[in-house]
Amino acid sequence: MRAALFLVLFAALGLAGCGDGDMADQPSLRDQEASDIWGIGTSVRPLPEGAIAQIAPATEAALAVPPPVSEALLHRGQEDFETFCAPCHGFAGDGDGIIVQRGFSPPPSYHSPRLRAAPASHFIDVITNGFGAMYSFADRVTPEERWAIVAYIRALQLSREASLAEFPEASEKLR
Amino acid sequence: MPQIFRPGANAYARIVLVCLVTVPVISILVVYVVMGSSFVTGQNVFVDQSPPFSHQHHVGALGIGCKMCHVSVEKSAFAGLPTTHVCMTCHSQIWTNAPMLAPVRASMAEDKPLKWRRVNNLPDYVFFDHSAHVKNGVGCSSCHGAVDTMPLMEQAKPLTMSWCLSCHEAPEKMLRPEDQIYNLHWSPPKDQEEKGKALIAHYAIDPKHLIDCSVCHR
Numbered sequence: 001m002r003a004a005l006f007l008v009l010f011a012a013l014g015l016a017g018c019g020d021g022d023m024a025d026q027p028s029l030r031d032q033e034a035s036d037i038w039g040i041g042t043s044v045r046p047l048p049e050g051a052i053a054q055i056a057p058a059t060e061a062a063l064a065v066p067p068p069v070s071e072a073l074l075h076r077g078q079e080d081f082e083t084f085c086a087p088c089h090g091f092a093g094d095g096d097g098i099i100v101q102r103g104f105s106p107p108p109s110y111h112s113p114r115l116r117a118a119p120a121s122h123f124i125d126v127i128t129n130g131f132g133a134m135y136s137f138a139d140r141v142t143p144e145e146r147w148a149i150v151a152y153i154r155a156l157q158l159s160r161e162a163s164l165a166e167f168p169e170a171s172e173k174l175r
Numbered sequence: 176m177p178q179i180f181r182p183g184a185n186a187y188a189r190i191v192l193v194c195l196v197t198v199p200v201i202s203i204l205v206v207y208v209v210m211g212s213s214f215v216t217g218q219n220v221f222v223d224q225s226p227p228f229s230h231q232h233h234v235g236a237l238g239i240g241c242k243m244c245h246v247s248v249e250k251s252a253f254a255g256l257p258t259t260h261v262c263m264t265c266h267s268q269i270w271t272n273a274p275m276l277a278p279v280r281a282s283m284a285e286d287k288p289l290k291w292r293r294v295n296n297l298p299d300y301v302f303f304d305h306s307a308h309v310k311n312g313v314g315c316s317s318c319h320g321a322v323d324t325m326p327l328m329e330q331a332k333p334l335t336m337s338w339c340l341s342c343h344e345a346p347e348k349m350l351r352p353e354d355q356i357y358n359l360h361w362s363p364p365k366d367q368e369e370k371g372k373a374l375i376a377h378y379a380i381d382p383k384h385l386i387d388c389s390v391c392h393r
Contacts, residue, residue: 024298031253040287083240104268135264140246
């Protein structure tokens with residue numbers, strides 16, 4: 001009798017597991033999953049009007065103070081520059097990237113006297129807010145990455161105006 | 176009383192005995208082959224998108240890096256699929272009247288997000304994390320193939336549990352140095368065995384726990 005009761009209970013439990021539950025597609029929503037919960041066909045929630053990101057103060061703080069320049073920072077800057085900026089600005093910053101060759105309006109060269117003289121904060125501002133035809137990259141480039149990119153742009157600029165006298169070791173090697 | 180079994184019954188009995196052994200074995204084999212086939216795993220099936228997006232064009236021909244569009248691939252579990260804003264970075268000026276890009280313009284005008292159909296899609300009971308792989312020596316092409324040759328995206332690998340485990344059991348065979356993660360045509364060098372061991376130490380990977388069930392089923 002006892003055993004039969006257990007069997008029935010067990011079977012009931014098993015059946016309860018069937019139902020409409022497809023384990024591969026659970027009711028919880030995943031990133032960018034197709035769903036009609038917000039009426040726009042995706043699980044990405046539209047921002048309510050006037051919403052401010054929780055990380056906004058941290059972002060602002062990170063953008064206010066430049067980090068110390070190191071070799072690691074420059075390497076990171078190079079990688080991010082080549083992903084996000086070089087398609088238009090070119091790998092050397094002359095403003096002749098592949099997207100420009102395909103018809104995008106040409107950006108100014110980073111080696112122009114005006115952009116050489118521009119403060120780092122101007123570059124940060126352009127990445128954050130966009131500039132004319134150039135869209136904002138705030139959605140793709142974190143504050144740390146923005147500083148790394150600017151450091152790399154500075155290195156690119158320096159590479160055009162450096163003189164041998166500034167690098168005695170290099171002139172040694174040339175002889 | 177007549178005999179119940181005629182002499183021919185011996186043959187039937189043998190056939191039944193043989194079948195008792197072979198039928199289960201063959202059925203298991205058939206199920207095994209079918210479950211591993213691309214028909215079930217969805218491998219190598221092209222997925223149409225609206226707008227039609229070509230990695231061959233954008234990655235292969237234009238050389239745009241993955242992170243331009245898959246922003247969070249190094250930072251979170253989810254690689255991220257591009258928003259309207261990302262496409263418009265370039266298409267605000269390029270191919271602005273192309274009918275192919277009408278869905279992007281409509282999404283912009285109506286302020287409704289683009290909807291990408293998923294190509295690689297694990298069951299919800301499996302946990303996967305991009306940053307854990309990409310930051311630890313596993314390159315995109317080990318799991319997604321050479322996307323720069325795909326006019327439409329396809330699932331390059333079976334994504335079955337045994338496929339995941341084949342690497343988790345011996346990651347040293349597939350590990351790359353940091354500067355090769357985005358190389359879509361990487362293949363293991365001749366001395367991969369030594370290099371792989373050094374890379375396990377370099378990334379501080381603990382291979383013992385990689386095949387624990389709780390790594391992927393949490």
